[in-house]
Amino acid sequence: MGSDPAPGTPAVREHHVSPADPGRAAVGRPRTPGPVAAVPCLPAADVFAALAGGPHGLTPAEAAARQARYGANDLPAAVRGGLGRRLLAQFTDLFAVVLLVASAITFLAYLLGRPRDAATLELAVAILGVVLLNAGIGFAQEYSAERTAESLQAMVPHTCRVLRGGEPGELPARDLVPGDVVVLEAGDAVPADCRLVRAQEVAVNNAALTGESDAVARVADPVPAGAVLDARNCVFMGTDVVAGTAEAVVFATGTATEFGRIFRLTAAAPRQQTPLQRQVAAMARRVAGAALATGAVVFALRVPSGQPFVDTFVFALGVMVALVPEGLPATLSVSLAIGVRRMARRHALVKRLLAVEALGSTSVVCTDKTGTLTQAEMTVVRLWANGVPHPVTGVGYAPQGEVADAAPVRELLRAAALCGNARLVPPDGRDAWRVLGDTTEGALVVAARKAGLDPAAEEARTPRVAEYPFDSVRKLMSTVHRAADGTYVAYVKGAPLELLARCTAVGRDGAPVALTDAARTEVAAAADGMAGQGLRVLAVAARRVAGPRPPIGDVESELTLLGLAGMYDPPRPEVRDAVDACRRAGIRIVMVTGDHPLTAEAVARRVGIVRGPDPTVVTGGRLDALDDGGLDALLAGSAELLLCRVSPEHKMRVVTAFQRRGEVVAVTGDGANDAPALKHADIGVAMGASGTDVAREAAVMVLLDDSFASIATAVGLGRSVYRNIRKFLIYLFSHNIAELVPILAATLAGFPLVPITAVQVLAIDLGSDVLPALALGAEPAEPDVMDSPPRPRRERLFSAAVVGRILFLGGIQALGVCAVFFWHIHASGIPYADFTKDTPAYREAITLVQAGIVVSQFFNALAVRTDRQSVFRAGLLSNPWLLAAGGFGIALMAAVSYAPPLQAVFNTAPLTAADWAVLTGFGALLLAAEECRKRLLRRHPAAAKEGNR
Template structure:
């Protein structure tokens, strides 16, 4: 078949021009032979599979960490020296950490697979002039696809026929209401305004139609989203960035210190095997082996708390990331709003009525003048409500066992059913005939038993078909076009969608409608919108109090976005997708920083917005529920998907899923995230002095030429008992009361500030002086080497116990109050004392860890070091508070 080249995209061309360009027939479609040839040339209508690492590669990558490399080398050296117990303990720690990481990552990269699965369905296409059911994978460009209500659209189609056709495109464009389709050619139009196109992955909600396939697989609009998801980089979280930076610094310091001490010892004539043992002890002592375990446990406890607050975390570091969030970019539909059209105002009989209640639950009242009104006492109101109920194809249903209400049908029609139910109206009269709504008619009409006709549609069309209006008392009066139009404009100024309703009397014996119907009596207006969630305004205010910017990004029109933004506290100018397209990359970050509401935004622009904010060093939390949100969800520092109404693609692209789809749950998640970060910092500030102190003790011993005060296996005992037993209470430490009144943490700040670094070094110096000093004191007063080393182990354990109470608050004293508010602190303290008594006095521990029993005097000296450490740290905290107040 000869083809002609058509300039411009398909939506700007007529159906005949598109058919000629595709080399097909708009009525008969392709032949089977031609379709098979095109399928062989261009491939199936599927999205390409993403290359993924296998399980072995994912497991091996868990060892790709500088600290792990040092531990592995230490295990090899320890094995070569014959210390198999030490080597086994080191390897056990490494492997356990790798298993935890592997399990976390197992479900982390399924977004592309979920996206590809969305496009696979069975469809009806015309082949050889006859309709045929075939898998959507077999569709090719030029195929003629037939559509009807309930169908998932299998490819991008240029519509050639549309009979009352409406398509739900919310998952792709963010448009909250189904879009009426037409086959007419258009001028330049954004994706959401291409009324003659039907896109892959969207749904037909009403009517019938047919379209020619213009793009398949990766060439579709959903294929573009697929590519964007693939190109969006998986951003490291602030915690992982800081831990990685900390790991690199610690690794370099450990290697340099170990090499220096080994070289000094050998140069002084010490045996090489002995110095290798010392170097391994130094490396193992300086590396915080317990850090990965306690970090994971702390995050896991945060995850558990967030589940109770309606948030499910798919990647553990996301818990902390929320705590450092500086900007939340949120979708409107279904996130800040309910995604349930609701009638809020009615104009009938010359009066205005307010309708309370939201969503599809038929609970609410009709008010006028501040009081409740009964529809039966207002004939015009009752008829307006009955017209909305009767001229309607939707229904609302309630789930079993007291479940929530849901809609079957068009959301706009569902809102009319609910408003009638709130007035106590029962079933509509039996329907005999229907004139269905179409974009050309702009109205729908139904004929009912008894000879009554009800109609609903656009204001202009219903007014043109009416010659009278229903008065308040039920009689008729002249049509007040200007007054009705003024009320409609007032509703429109509130971003409410307005439907006009009317009725007419017909022959009681009639059983069908003629088009157009008889002249109508105008009944009134019903105004509706997608209401904001009740908690949204409060949650937005709480986020802004916490120093977090909130930005609404939606595919809806600017007027709707502005009205919703005003209701939830996001005022100011609205920036549209066209404005974004006209803004240069260099100017975009500043423009985005100043703007809180964005409307008519495409998936590429959402991604561009997130990147612009990240360019200004913001930590971005992006919420969303649709396919169009997936690339931005993946690009953001943390993606938050809606669990109830969100698509699987959005959920798989996100780090966290909200089970109640409520923006207010993000406030709770931010609060939990900040608490988790606080607890992690407390733990690190508490744990690091032991590692630094151990390293300093060993360096001092090597440089001094004496015996090692502590052996590698004893170091591991401390790291995997004292650190874990006392570190676990930090995982369940309650949040500080002022946590949501603080500004977000500066992402540029290090994990540990200078003030906290000074405190860590102070405690490390106390440990060095206490442990090294008592080691020599004990030996000088007749203690054996094993007893002296046992004293050193207990100095570290008991000083860490005392220092634990310093770290329950990094600013204020919290001794007994800390035990009262967190019972695990007391339990951990008792457990550590029991463990150290077991270590010191049980014979089997003497054999395994070379410990020895201690005298009461030795215990007293150990307790004195711990008490001095506690007092000095509290003194330092007091001095810091005094300096900050000055």
């Protein structure tokens, strides 16, 4: 008598749900309720009754009524803001807000001024133009980096075969309703959560839900009560049928499915801010606060001097504009976009710009196993027969390689290939060699091909007449075949201990001999030796039988053991070097997988994640028993940690626990079950080739080659991006000091005009500085980028070393431009009070200030390219884009100085050759001072290390 079931899930026997059920449109619909959880326990006839259906399916009228009641069998599309909303979001950046306010106030000052000053209006329009330019660049970069595929819907098959009114037909999967009878066969994707009512040798791949890559058998018989996901007579949306045929009754659709549960979990997971987002936000608050405070102080100091109120206000606004790095948002966006393109060339597609830098902060990688560390292709690597091991070469499904001394194991491989349903598919121009069916059986087929056998020809000569499918109780699979002489032979494969217990003989030199206790011990030792190497071991046996369909007890008794096959999913060859690189970089790697602990540990050892004798191996059941404190202690105390048999909830909990400890967490995954953790992590990394669309949607980075090695490469690029960001921050903020100090000096000296106008500041920030800053953002990665530990999560972008360097370089520039300004003002011999905006000496002086900043920034760009290495050793010509950008800035300054139209806009005057020589000398002095500082750092390694932070 509980609450109504969720939409898409009928009640057992009571088949009514109000059309007004408020959960229908909600992402957070509840899970399958208790009554439907009983469906796996019922006989097939009662299943139809419980779901108010029948073996011939629903009538069209009933199906339409249920469609109206439960809704479509699909998942809500990913919610994305419209283009207009996403563009407006670009104006919420604090720098943009400050500039918009400044523009509005400046325009108000123009309206209130008497007479109105056209220069004030030009300033208001210029500031507004800066905001629009930054917003346009940011929007364009974000839009080009994001992918807008509706991934979750793509996971659901578009059509399926259904019985409606007793008639078979095909209809869109979204039209399925609870009670429908669907027909499934090998190769089909399961369209909804279903209870099997007829099953013939059915096996499914549940990797998208559970993370386990092995095919699992399914039956139509009732099973004991338990979790629906564990029911062996149920199949679930988003999984694949790899063998057999079946009829099944739909009991859950849409977000009421197990797949929908993961969708709800993913939707509820918050998207984490990257470290750079937090640091840039904090920096913006501090800079904006400092700009407003400084402008207010300057305004308060100049008002008592008798200057007109509006002029004083505009003067204070100029101070504020001088402190705000107008070009920073655009420079940051484009620099990150350069990182995105570099990563794409290295098979890592980044969907969010800020994720580029966050990769460089990664301190923990929680990695999946199958497909990321391994090739997701089971491979037989060792056979055992006649008491002798036979190594097998070659990797993957391509039948390339050989079996050592193949003659003694041909009968073993012939039997193993015939006792299975997998089929090897050759390349078709788009796909490489692949297997249809169970991957373990596919590996045996490939091994048979390597031994010179043709499984298809063997099947034709010895056709199958009966099959006894694998189940978890017997742990065996058997097939019966008709031999060429008209007799019948049975082939059996399965778990070594189970099969060995049913054997009475063992093959020796092509003939059966009695299986003595000593021989049993030898076989068991061989199987244990393979398992100890991390191999999955299968035993294969045969016997003659009396007829085409003997009782299963006769088939699977008094067998002759043919031998053993050991196989594994081979690691990707490049992964070990990538793991070593991560270790050098101080990045901890934790394997998080749905596979068996022994399998996980074997793979972890092969790729170098585990090197010690006693790694900590924890299953999902143990995680459930730990409270948050216990989990924190586990993560802190285990250097080599493997988490196995975990659920999506477990993965999210582990990620959250690492983040509580201050770690920056990257999570890899390929299945739908990985999606919640991918979204919740600081960096979600999905597989591009083998991964599911839901995983790719939840992640911020997609590995186009599915390789863990690409993660290590991306981390190195991310670290390089962060270093480059610091370089152009030093470059940009140092000249802000050179713009501010002359204004403050003029105020304190009682000079009535500004040494540099707000329009000139904007021209420097956007015209002369953006391109060199972008060129600094494109600096290649330094060789030692992966030889230091990740920076702390709470490390400030403006560390003491960075601020010190800004003050050092900015102070030298400020002294130079103050010197040329006041030298020129004093050389004119005109009293301060007589200066106006049109005084030639004043126009020449402010031109010298603007040109001085531009020239010194050219040398400054060369200086900040390296942290402690001499720029001459790095090579002055090694970044030609920087030289070109600096040359463009100087050329633009020359145009401002000499072109009459620009002179009218900026109130500038022509400079002499002597003026340029003096300014160049000040710039060279800055570079020399920075080279001296770096030399001191190289002599003191401890100081150098701190200076790199």
